[in-house]
Each structure stands twice: as structure tokens, then as C-alpha cells.
Amino acid sequence: MKFLKLISISLVIVSCSKKEVKPQIVNIESPTKSLLQAISIVDENTTWISGHDATFVRTQDGGDTWELFNHPTGDSLQFRDVHGFNKNKAVLMCAGSGPLSRIFTFTAPDKWEENFVMQDSLGFLDCIGFWDDQRGIAYGDAIDSYPYILLTSDGGKSWIRADSTNMPKAGKGEGGFAASGTCVTTGDNGKAWIATGAGGNCRFLTTEDYGQSWKEVDSPLVTGDAAGNTSVSFVGDSGVVTGGDLLKPNEYTNNCAFSTDGGSTWELASQPQTVGAFYGSAITKTDNEIFAFICGPSGIDYTVDKGQNWIKLDSANYWAISMKGKVGYASGTDGKILRIKIQ
Numbered sequence: 001m002k003f004l005k006l007i008s009i010s011l012v013i014v015s016c017s018k019k020e021v022k023p024q025i026v027n028i029e030s031p032t033k034s035l036l037q038a039i040s041i042v043d044e045n046t047t048w049i050s051g052h053d054a055t056f057v058r059t060q061d062g063g064d065t066w067e068l069f070n071h072p073t074g075d076s077l078q079f080r081d082v083h084g085f086n087k088n089k090a091v092l093m094c095a096g097s098g099p100l101s102r103i104f105t106f107t108a109p110d111k112w113e114e115n116f117v118m119q120d121s122l123g124f125l126d127c128i129g130f131w132d133d134q135r136g137i138a139y140g141d142a143i144d145s146y147p148y149i150l151l152t153s154d155g156g157k158s159w160i161r162a163d164s165t166n167m168p169k170a171g172k173g174e175g176g177f178a179a180s181g182t183c184v185t186t187g188d189n190g191k192a193w194i195a196t197g198a199g200g201n202c203r204f205l206t207t208e209d210y211g212q213s214w215k216e217v218d219s220p221l222v223t224g225d226a227a228g229n230t231s232v233s234f235v236g237d238s239g240v241v242t243g244g245d246l247l248k249p250n251e252y253t254n255n256c257a258f259s260t261d262g263g264s265t266w267e268l269a270s271q272p273q274t275v276g277a278f279y280g281s282a283i284t285k286t287d288n289e290i291f292a293f294i295c296g297p298s299g300i301d302y303t304v305d306k307g308q309n310w311i312k313l314d315s316a317n318y319w320a321i322s323m324k325g326k327v328g329y330a331s332g333t334d335g336k337i338l339r340i341k342i343q
Contacts, residue, residue, distance in 0.1 A: 021287060021342060023302060023313060028329075028337040031057060031068040036331035037279075038127075038181030039322035040084040048090045049320075049331050050079035050181075058108070060087050063329065063339045071104070071112070081127045081181035083136070083156075091115075091156040093128045093138065095178040101125035103138065105156055116150070116159045123148065126176030129186040130156075137211050139184045139194050141175030147194070148175075151211045167214035173199020173225075177243070180280030180295075180320040182231040193263050195219070195241055197228020202243070204232065206263055220268045222253040231281040235290065237262040240307075242294040244277030249297065251275065256294055258306040269307025274299045274315075280330075284323035286342055293340075295321040295330055300338075314338065 030036075036051035047063065050056040054071035056079050071077050077100075081093040087108075094102040101118035103125070118125065120143055130136035138150040138159060146164040175198050176183035186192045190210040196203055204217040219229050219241060227245035234240075237260060244255030255278055256269040272278075278296035285291075293302045295318040301310045318332035323340065330338040 021289065023291065023293075024341050024343055025314060026339045026341075028063055028066070028339050030335035030337045031066050032335040034335055035319065035333050036335055036337065037179060037319040038079070038081040039320050039329050039331055040082045040090065040181075041322050041324040041328065042084045042086060043324075044327060046084065046087040047329060048082045048084040049329065049337065050082035050092055051331070051335075052078045054079065056082060056090075056092060056106075057337075058084075058087075058090075062327075063337070066337070069106070069108075072110075077102070080178045083128055083130050085130075085133055085155070091128065091130075091136070093125055093181075095125050097121065097124055101140065103128070103156060103159065113157070115156055124175065124178070126178040127181050127183045129184045129192065131186045131190065131192075131210060135210055137184060137186065137192055139176055141198075142170030142173075146170050147196070147205055147214070149194070149205075149211060149214075162211050162214075166212060167205065168216045171199060171201035174201040175199075177228075177230040177246075177279070180231050182233060182280055182282075182320070182322075183229070185232050185234055187234055191262070193232050193234065193239070195229030195232040195243070197221075197223075197230065197243055198226060200224065202228035204229070204241075204263060217263060217266075220257050220266055221255060227253070227277075230277065230279050231294075233281045233283045233292075234263070235283045235285045238283060238285070238290055238306075239263050239266075240281050240283045240292040240294070241266065242278040242281045244296075246277050249276040253277075256307055258292070260306070269303070270309065272301040272310045273312040274301050280318070280320040282321045282323040282328060284325060284328070284342075286326045291323070291342060293321050293323065293328070293330075295319070295332075300330055313340075
């Protein structure tokens with residue numbers, strides 16, 4: 001009995017002394033003052049971040065130092081999404097009406113290939129994603145009564161619009177928010193989720209066959225002319241979607257929800273600490289604990305219990321956030337780069 005008591009006491013001591021695991025942040029010196037609004041983490045060393053003024057940056061040393069790149073034609077391009085394949089190659093997506101929406105392949109130090117130019121004057125690309133080094137997807141605002149989805153099978157060199165006969169029709173004014181590069185996210189075995197909004201629409205388009213066929217799933221987030229889903233992220237079957245009403249920057253709305261079944265159903269989260277709409281999201285699993293992050297013009301919040309409780313991480317203006325394992329970054333106005341480590 002005395003021996004058992006000693007074991008119990010030891011377990012209590014170990015339990016009480018266990019260190020709390022939480023995100024730690026460091027503001028990184030940035031080489032630009034341009035708005036940075038999409039992040040692609042390749043590995044623990046290499047990350048690409050793209051932004052306005054034809055600008056994007058890259059680190060190869062885990063975020064300690066960053067290199068600045070610009071498209072040679074000038075500063076009119078807005079690189080609102082980026083996907084890094086490795087330390088030397090990335091695909092960059094420009095957003096804008098008609099031919100301003102483009103997709104490029106960049107190979108360091110200065111090789112450019114223009115892979116796609118929007119021909120429809122009503123077109124507007126919002127985000128891109130890749131399943132692997134060959135298969136990828138791009139999403140844009142609806143055209144001709146159907147969602148605008150592009151697919152590539154050659155690493156982004158060529159893009160073809162997905163067959164509309166295998167997808168639900170688009171709502172009036174439906175599209176994505178080209179704010180954080182995360183209105184589309186890809187998963188294992190051909191899965192992908194597109195978060196839509198605007199024009200009173202708010203839903204998910206989902207695929208399980210690399211974009212060959214699509215179905216719709218309702219979202220519980222707020223709707224409106226400039227409201228709905230802005231960002232969706234998954235780790236396994238655990239997902240987070242965020243958004244809100246961009247016309248109500250100082251109000252609380254139904255702006256975040258979680259899924260535990262791969263996106264088949266969603267439940268609203270409790271109200272985050274930060275007010276207003278959120279532009280970006282990230283979710284990661286580490287040490288058997290799931291951390292979810294959401295960011296917007298008024299700051300970053302995170303949760304470890306699927307949105308039952310929220311903790312304020314930072315109060316600056318951030319448009320994008322991305323996590324890979326225990327490490328991630330947030331970026332935003334004035335070239336801000338924030339490094340995040342869960343430890």
C-alpha cells in the first residue's frame with residue numbers, strides 16, 4: 001500500500017509539472033513593405049510568401065532571412081497566391097479582372113513562364129492549390145452559371161477548365177475571396193474543399209477524385225453581399241472554416257466553424273476574441289493536440305478545443321496564416337511576417 005501511495009504521489013508531481021504547449025511568436029524583419037497575403041511552406045527551411053506590387057519573398061533558413069523577388073514587368077501584378085514545390089520553384093497566381101488574372105511558374109533566380117491568362121473579361125481568379133508536384137487546382141468567381149475551376153496535370157504548365165456537367169450550378173454572384181490563398185485546400189487521395197461566398201452565397205464545393213466531379217455542402221457562416229466563407233483548412237478529417245461579413249469590420253458575426261468528419265458536416269464555433277471578418281485559417285496537429293488559427297485585419301486568434309474557447313495571439317493586421325507541424329507564419333500589411341512556433 002505504501003508503495004502504491006508513492007506511485008500516486010509521483011504521478012501527481014509529473015502531471016502538475018508538465019509544461020503547457022502553446023504558440024510562441026517572433027516578428028521577422030521583412031525585405032518589403034508591400035502587402036503579403038499568401039504563404040506556402042515547403043519544409044522546415046523553405047517558405048514562399050507572395051503579395052502585391054508584383055512582389056514575393058522566400059526564406060531558405062527557417063525564416064531568419066528573406067530574399068525579395070519581383071516580376072520584371074512592373075508592380076501592377078497582385079500575387080494573391082503561391083505554391084512552392086521546392087526551394088527553387090514556385091507557381092504564383094495573380095488576381096484581377098479578366099487578363100489581370102494569370103498564373104506563372106517561377107524558377108530561381110529569374111526564370112519566368114506565363115502559364116495561364118484569363119480570357120473572359122468577367123473572370124477573376126481567387127486561389128490555387130496542389131495535390132502533388134503535377135496535379136493542381138485553381139478557383140475563381142463563377143462564369144456562365146457554373147463555378148470556375150481550373151485543373152492542371154503537368155505541374156501548372158497548362159490549365160483546363162473542369163467539366164461543368166459534374167458540378168452544382170453557381171449561385172448569383174458566387175465566388176471566392178482572394179485574400180489569403182486558402183479559399184481552396186487539397187487533401188489526401190484527390191480530396192479538395194473550396195470555400196465560397198459573396199452575393200448571399202456560403203457553401204463548400206468538395207471533390208474526392210482530383211476535381212473530376214463535385215458536390216456541395218452547406219456552411220453555417222454568415223451570408224451577405226460581401227460575406228461568407230473566406231478560408232478553409234484541413235488536417236486529416238479535422239477542418240476549420242472562417243469568414244464573416246467584410247462590410248461589418250467592427251461587429252461579431254457567425255464567422256468560424258469546425259468539422260470532424262472530413263467536411264461532411266460543420267458546427268459553429270463560439271465567438272473569437274478578435275472582432276470582424278477573418279481572411280485566413282490554418283490547422284495543425286502536434287503531440288496529439290489540434291491547434292487552429294484564424295487571422296484578419298484585427299489580429300490572430302487560436303483554439304485547441306475546436307472553437308469552444310479562443311486565445312488572442314496578436315492584434316496586428318494579418319491576411320494569411322499557414323502552419324506545418326509545429327512551425328508556421330502569418331503575413332499581412334506593410335510586409336509583416338510573423339513566425340509561429342508551438343512549443
